[in-house]
Amino acid sequence: METNPIPPHLKEAYLCKGFGSTLTRATLKWLLNVPPYSITSFAHFINLFNNQFSCSRTFESDRSEGGGRDNSGGDDNEMTTMTKMLDRR
Numbered sequence: 837m838e839t840n841p842i843p844p845h846l847k848e849a850y851l852c853k854g855f856g857s858t859l860t861r862a863t864l865k866w867l868l869n870v871p872p873y874s875i876t877s878f879a880h881f882i883n884l885f886n887n888q889f890s891c892s893r894t895f896e897s898d899r900s901e902g903g904g905r906d907n908s909g910g911d912d913n914e915m916t917t918m919t920k921m922l923d924r925r
Contacts, residue, residue, distance in 0.1 A: 851878040855885075863889065 842850050852875060859867055866888055875881045 848878050852881050855881065 855878070856867055863885075866885075870884070875884065
């Protein structure tokens with residue numbers, strides 16, 4: 837199998853597309869409602885994502901400490917996955 841490196845001028849697009857392909861439920865719905873061509877870079881995409889969903893991570897940590905029921909819409913596993921992906925960057 838032949839592998840080809842990603843051309844430098846397309847790296848941002850590949851990162852956005854790859855990250856977007858991991859989204860489901862509420863996060864995918866959010867992405868589908870982002871206006872076309874409004875994301876200018878992968879860093880911009882991640883900032884938009886974090887601004888929209890940072891509250892969900894707080895709910896998740898509260899629940900893991902016994903803080904009660906999560907009201908984030910049932911995306912706990914997805915938010916944990918996204919957080920781990922962002923931490924790897």
